[in-house]
Amino acid sequence: MTVVRRIARPMLAAMFIQGGLDALRHPAAKAEKAAPVVNAIAQPLGLPNDPELMVRANGAAQVAAGSLLALGRVPRLAALVLAGSLVPTTYAGHAFWTVEDPAARAQQRTHFVKNVGLLGGLLLAVVDTAGKPGLSWRARRAAKDTARATSLGRREARHAARAARREARLAASRAHDALT
Known part of the structure; x- marks a missing residue:
């Protein structure tokens, strides 16, 4: 690394x-903001319609994936989980377009843009192979190697x-010559 x-x-x-x-530790304040998003996505995704539980689950996912990313363990998967948790968090927590007060709107817009920047960093971490070939390259390489081996096998x-x-012709010719 x-x-x-x-x-x-x-x-x-x-x-x-x-x-x-x-x-x-403190899901109640966040659950209030998360309620509209949780209500909208809970039933289609088969999730419980409990904003406080969803806030805690999102928090647990962030702690677990954040710790894995910080330690460099399965960093691409950890970054993907964090990116997935950040999207609803940003939408629910920093909906600046719904705020009337100009100062509060500006503050929420700043937090929204900050989270978009974090999402960009996470997406870079998702595709970062640390100099090693990615899965798609390895899959294409395996397919090419298989095709080459098949072609060689047919040729052989x-x-x-x-x-x-x-x-067989030589043996048949010898047998024919031996009989005549």
Whole structure:
């Protein structure tokens, strides 16, 4: 792991760990803001329609995934989980378009844009392969290797069949010569 990754991952994860712990400890204030989003997505996704429970679950996901990202354990998956938890959090918590007071609206817009920036960092972490080939490259490579091996196998089989036919003709010719 490079020095940049070793430093940047915990820096990125710190906000989620802190926010997740706060959501676990004090879900009531966040549940009030989350209620409209939870009510809208609970039934279609088969989730319980309990805003406080959903806030706690989101907080637990952020603490777990943030810790994994900070430690460099399954960082791509951890970043994906954090990105997934950040979208509803941002939509519910920083809906600046619903705020009437200009100062409060500006503050919520700033938090919204900050979260969009965090989402961008998480998406970069999701696709960061740390210099190793990604899954799509490995899948394409495996397919190419399989096609090459199949082609080689067919070529070798044709070669072996030709050699066997030659051998059979030669043996038949010898047998014919021995009889005559």
